[in-house]
Amino acid sequence: MSIDDTLTKAILPESELPTAWYNIAADLPEPMPPHLHPGTKEPITVEDLTAIFPPALAEQELSTQRYIDIPDEVRAIYAIWRPTPLIRARRLERELGTSARIYYKYEGVSPIGSHKANSSVAQAYFNHEAGVKRLTTETGAGQWGSALAFACAAFGMSCEVWQVRASYDSKPYRRMLMETFGATVHASPSELTQAGKAMREQFPDTTGSLGMAVSEAIEAAVTDPANARYSLGSVLNHVVLHQSVIGEETLKQLAMFGEDQADLVFGCAGGGSNVAGLSFPMLRENLAGRTTTTIYAVEPSACPSITQGRYEYDHGDVAGMTPLMKMYTLGQEFVPPPVHAGGLRYHGMSPMLSHTVNLGLVKGLAVEQTQAFEAGVLFARAEGLVPAPESSHAVAAAVAEARTRTSEADACSIVIGMSGHGQLDLPAYQEYLSGAMV
Numbered sequence: 049m050s051i052d053d054t055l056t057k058a059i060l061p062e063s064e065l066p067t068a069w070y071n072i073a074a075d076l077p078e079p080m081p082p083h084l085h086p087g088t089k090e091p092i093t094v095e096d097l098t099a100i101f102p103p104a105l106a107e108q109e110l111s112t113q114r115y116i117d118i119p120d121e122v123r124a125i126y127a128i129w130r131p132t133p134l135i136r137a138r139r140l141e142r143e144l145g146t147s148a149r150i151y152y153k154y155e156g157v158s159p160i161g162s163h164k165a166n167s168s169v170a171q172a173y174f175n176h177e178a179g180v181k182r183l184t185t186e187t188g189a190g191q192w193g194s195a196l197a198f199a200c201a202a203f204g205m206s207c208e209v210w211q212v213r214a215s216y217d218s219k220p221y222r223r224m225l226m227e228t229f230g231a232t233v234h235a236s237p238s239e240l241t242q243a244g245k246a247m248r249e250q251f252p253d254t255t256g257s258l259g260m261a262v263s264e265a266i267e268a269a270v271t272d273p274a275n276a277r278y279s280l281g282s283v284l285n286h287v288v289l290h291q292s293v294i295g296e297e298t299l300k301q302l303a304m305f306g307e308d309q310a311d312l313v314f315g316c317a318g319g320g321s322n323v324a325g326l327s328f329p330m331l332r333e334n335l336a337g338r339t340t341t342t343i344y345a346v347e348p349s350a351c352p353s354i355t356q357g358r359y360e361y362d363h364g365d366v367a368g369m370t371p372l373m374k375m376y377t378l379g380q381e382f383v384p385p386p387v388h389a390g391g392l393r394y395h396g397m398s399p400m401l402s403h404t405v406n407l408g409l410v411k412g413l414a415v416e417q418t419q420a421f422e423a424g425v426l427f428a429r430a431e432g433l434v435p436a437p438e439s440s441h442a443v444a445a446a447v448a449e450a451r452t453r454t455s456e457a458d459a460c461s462i463v464i465g466m467s468g469h470g471q472l473d474l475p476a477y478q479e480y481l482s483g484a485m486v
Contacts, residue, residue: 051149051306056138058301060131067118070292072328072400073285074114075335080285080403081374083109084361092371100269100278101286102178105171108286116289118170125169125202129158130293134301137464140430146450147459151305152466153298153326154433160225162436162468163322164195164281167290171279172199182206182276184268186236186261188318188394189215189438190222191468192281197229210236210244210264213256221472236261243267247366257383258319258394262365270369282319283364283373283398291325298463299329307461309339312449314442315465317345317354317412320398322438326465331409343410345401346445348420353378353397354405354412362396375402376412415441421480423447424470436468437476 073080082091097106108116118126137150155163175183183200186209187193193209200207209231216223216235223233234240236256237247243263247254254260262280269278280287302310310330315323323345333339347354353376362377364370377396397405404410424440426447427433435443446464453460470477479485 052304055305056136058134058304060297060300062127062131064297064300065123065126065130066293066296067123068115069118069289070296070329070332071111071114071116071289072331072404073112075332076403076407077335078407080399083399084372086363086368086371089372099273100266102174102180102277104174104177105286108289109284119173122170122173126166126293129165131297132157132294134298134305136305137431140427141450143426143430144447144450146453147456148450148453149307149459149461150446150450150464151302151310151461152464153294154466155294156433156436156466156469160191160194160198161471162191162195163291163294163325164192165198166293166325167281167287167321168192168195168199168279169202170290172196172203172205175277175279176203176205180205180275180277182208182272183279184208184210184265184276185279185281186210186212186258186265187215187281188212188258189436189473190219190226191436193231193233194222194225194229195281196279197226197231200231201229207231208265208268209233210238210261212236212258212261213254218475219472225472236264238264240264241267243366251383254383257366259364259366259380259382263369266365266369282321282394283396285400287321288324288328288398288400291321292328294325294465295327295329298326299333302461302463309333309461310341310463311460312446312462313341313343313465314346314446314449314462315344316438316441316467317347317397317401318351318394318438319396320345320401322465322467324398324401326463327410331404334409344413344445345405345410346413346415346441348441349414349416351378351394352414353395354402355414357397359402359406364396373399375399376405413445415444418480418485420444421477421485425477425480433466434470434474434477435466436470437473439465439467440470
């Protein structure tokens with residue numbers, strides 16, 4: 049297959065929207081370590097998980113079925129923005145003087161400007177079908193909170209969000225977007241839950257963390273079992289499953305460009321759903337012997353769970369209310385500095401992504417905050433699109449690699465997961481441009 053050097057943007061028709069989510073658990077060379085019940089320390093069951101999730105999501109969390117059908121109601125909402133474009137970054141290539149062919153899968157075209165809606169719509173649907181009236185959740189930078197607020201509005205449900213205080217204060221537009229969709233938003237840790245009060249007492253000046261916000265959101269759900277359930281925007285297996293639509297589309301779009309495979313894939317990693325959603329369908333092709341794609345999960349140096357954490361069982365929240373999960377972790381009580389990539393400020397990494405890293409199937413990289421914003425500005429000036437601070441980490445790693453590729457002998461295809469746009473993160477870019485960012 050020859051490379052098409054005339055095509056800039058590959059857009060699939062709506063008829064090509066994926067009909068099933070891909071579950072890599074079916075193809076892993078070694079099964080994942082099971083989640084453990086926080087009380088008994090025994091492998092968790094579907095029945096255990098229904099205390100916080102509806103039955104369909106509890107089943108998906110523990111499923112090893114290769115493909116799970118996407119309900120028509122979910123696909124109908126996906127069709128508002130999916131399939132999303134795969135764009136060749138030709139101007140960036142010229143700016144870098146690279147022989148690499150750089151593509152980016154742009155998830156910022158969703159109603160809330162990021163990939164998070166791929167799972168929020170699915171989660172809201174399955175909760176709605178189970179008769180749930182209210183969803184509680186946490187959010188960092190606000191992409192997930194916005195996504196769940198949008199999805200709850202679509203299914204006539206109420207939404208309550210605990211937003212990490214550092215982002216609540218520095219990203220007011222995300223909070224306004226959540227409230228526009230009808231959500232109630234609290235700064236976390238708050239005085240509204242026992243977990244929040246305990247954390248404020250222990251850490252009176254804390255800027256918060258996703259682990260703290262998770263504890264508050266779960267407490268709010270379990271104390272209202274008749275009406276409420278908890279919803280998580282990353283980390284868990286069923287969230288990674290829903291995000292697989294990104295990679296499934298990308299494979300078809302690369303073929304439109306004449307690419308047999310992506311040689312290198314870079315995705316930002318906080319909880320892991322973005323990079324996993326992009327790369328796991330490609331990893332399936334690797335495991336089947338059809339491709340040799342190298343996959344990088346790029347995290348912030350300020351919260352380096354993959355590159356500096358331990359691979360062990362840990363809770364996903366500070367209060368220890370979640371199941372114990374085998375993952376790369378910095379420890380449940382780790383509070384990262386208030387970097388602007390709020391969606392990446394999480395102490396642990398998706399168990400599913402962690403397992404692939406531990407097996408040597410995915411590699412971890414860490415990027416400094418200023419390096420990420422430098423790359424984000426470079427990308428914006430070349431391509432006319434301001435990346436989300438989270439996405440800029442993947443851009444930075446891809447740019448560093450592309451700069452080493454200067455001859456045809458070094459030529460390769462690079463795919464960047466552009467998980468969202470940075471239009472609501474411009475104060476952070478201003479801080480970088482003014483020289484005040486550390």
